[in-house]
Amino acid sequence: MSATRAGDLVRSAAAELAAAGVESPAVDARLLLAHVLDLDPGRLLLDPAVEEDDRAVFEALIARRAGREPLQHLTGKAYFRHHELAVGPGVFVPRPETEVMTGWAIERLRELIAAGRVPRAVDLCSGSGAIAASLATEAAPTRVIAVELSTEAATYARANLAGTGAELVVADMAAALPGETGTVDLVIANPPYIPLDAYASVAPEARDHDPTVALFSGDDGLDAIRVLVDVAARLLVDGGLLCFEHADAQGEAAPGVVLASTEFHTVRDRRDLSGRPRFVTAVRRARAR
Known part of the structure; x- marks a missing residue:
């Protein structure tokens, strides 16, 4: 399966988080993808390709965040x-x-x-x-x-x-x-x-x-x-x-x-x-x- 662009993933994830009532859906989506890719969040502006394994990890984290698990628990950092x-x-x-x-x-x-x-x-x-x-x-x-x-x-x-x-x-x-x-x-x-x-x-x-x-x-x-x-x-x-x-x-x-x-x-x-x-x-x- 071909890789997905980071921007598409962030937009889709932000919509999911917004629907779940998360206060800062776009920011959280970017931070979680940057965490999965081990990138500085600013690097996502280059719209890198995201391989299927990383996409699966990201989507699992988004589901947990949509369940209102704290962002900091998902990344382990504050x-x-x-x-x-x-933190955790x-x-x-x-x-x-x-x-x-x-x-x-x-x-x-x-x-x-x-x-x-x-x-x-x-x-x-x-x-x-x-x-x-x-x-x-x-x-x-x-x-x-x-x-x-x-x-x-x-x-x-x-x-x-x-x-x-x-x-x-x-x-x-x-x-x-x-x-x-x-x-x-x-x-x-x-x-x-x-x-x-x-x-x-x-x-x-x-x-x-x-x-x-x-x-x-x-x-x-x-x-x-x-x-x-x-x-x-x-x-x-x-x-x-x-x-x-x-x-x-x-x-x-x-x-x-x-x-x-x-x-x-x-x-x-x-x-x-x-x-x-x-x-x-x-x-x-x-x-x-």
Whole structure:
């Protein structure tokens, strides 16, 4: 059987994905074909011929994507800032909006470095290690510790953090790092924050494939954030920084958790690149002496 042109395959696959409700059908079709052919996606503009064996593999992947399996699970890769990360079943796939919060944290760490400090940062609910890898490589020589509860997710994090200098600790954040009390300059996290009653509204790619523990967090979506704020208050030095992501509908509720703790000041909610409320920042109050 003769080879098929890449452009024809992409157009047909994009139509199939669009009919299945995939958000970016043409982009996903191109990325999957480039993955199968082991080409840079830009090379598909040359409309190469696709042999029958590769076409069969591609069509099988398109069928899985049409079933709303995440693109990143099909390729085994996700991209976050300057990193290509290993991802798959059992680990939360990092989202682009988290890059904004991570960039804010990197800037604050660089300020400490410029002042002659070697900062200490902790990434709670680390998942794939995306945030920790970025802090360790973009704000060197910061000492970065990633904390992740799931042993499945930790397998990916361990691979993604290799060579970055970041340390991985597999533990529940509530009791993690007892020896680091009052020593950390920055605590950052992308915790679970979806309310349980929002289950049906979550995109199938996340709801059916991301770990449940990385998505849902009690009736109001704030259970993990409450724990996170308490842990950060314990770990941070006086004047240390807290930042964490939340749902865009939690632009008042999430900062409210921090304010209710009374351990922080300068509590501020910040927006992502689309202008939506996305992450909270705050400063640890001085402890009573």
